Amino acid sequence: KNPQRVVYPEGEEEKIVRAAHLVMTENIAKPILLGNQQIITKTIEKLKYNLAEFVIIDPMLSNKNQYYARIFYENRQRKGATLIESKQLMKDSIYFGSMMLKMGDAEALISGLTTHYPNTIKPALQCVGVKKGLNLVSGLYIVVTKRDVYFFADTTVNVNPTSEELAEIAISTADTVQQFDITPKVAMLSFSNFGSAKYPQSLKVKKAGELVKSIRPELTVDGEMQADTAVVPKIIENDFPFSSLKGKANVLIFPDLNSGNIAYKLMARIGESSVIGPILMGMSKPIHVLQRGASVEDIINMTAIAVVEANHKEQ
DSSP states (O other): OOOEEEEETTTTSHHHHHHHHHHHHTTSEEEEEESOHHHHHHHHHHTTOOGGGOEEEOTTTOTTHHHHHHHHHHHHGGGTOOHHHHHHHTTSHHHHHHHHHHTTSOSEEEEOSSSOHHHHHHHHHHHTOBOTTOOOOEEEEEEEOSSOEEEEESSSSOSSOOHHHHHHHHHHHHHHHHHTTOOOEEEEEOSSSTTSSOOHHHHHHHHHHHHHHHHOTTSEEEEEEOHHHHHOHHHHHHHOTTOSOOSOOSEEEOSSHHHHHHHHHHHHHTSOOEEEEEEEESBSSOEEEOOTTOOHHHHHHHHHHHHHHHHHHHO
């Protein structure tokens, strides 16, 4: 294990404190709690944890507040930012935490327990930015069924991606899966099987698959194909033996946000699968957004994923 510093902007929340205690004692991560020192201290004492174990930073009082504001302003002064506004933003824990990543004072950030998704993504994009060579961020869910593990994308960010954007989502997902020492087998999903229904929506997915193959020829990817074709090996073997995808896919790339978001939620509610995520892909530093109301276990899982990603970036 190689624990990394993970910052939690919602450090005043009891669930965050509980998760921070567990990831620290299990040597998963080195947590940093952001928020009001008195509020966090009272929570730690109420839970009968050792206060000395915790790193607590109050963005309102930190001596790095002005420094982060200056760097933020310098990076965004031609995008409408003013120095006064930048100083005000650094009093916000999510902006402060994102700048900690930017300046190397932490390796990962976990947020979103009490806020809406965009409230975490916007500061992350403004402070940390997209990974070099990429144009967008996207969301991945790990779906754990009784027999298999699947990776669903994009489930949270891009409403109606183009072929080029779908290709980038597929590549980001494959790279993320490889970080878990799993070989990605990518299916580009549609209502059409290899040209069986030629509509703009299916042709978009077909083109995306072709783009992935040309950009990353070493990846196992094929499509467009229907969902059952992707996950039932006999269908591929019997009906589409020409496909480069052999066996079942473990990476499912959905044609739009409607289908991806609906699919993972149905798997969780009706399929009784465990879902882990969303994993935010494409950021230059590990930043992950919790579901609102996430459990302590969810927070620990997302922290572990962030640490894996941070360790991978060090290599």
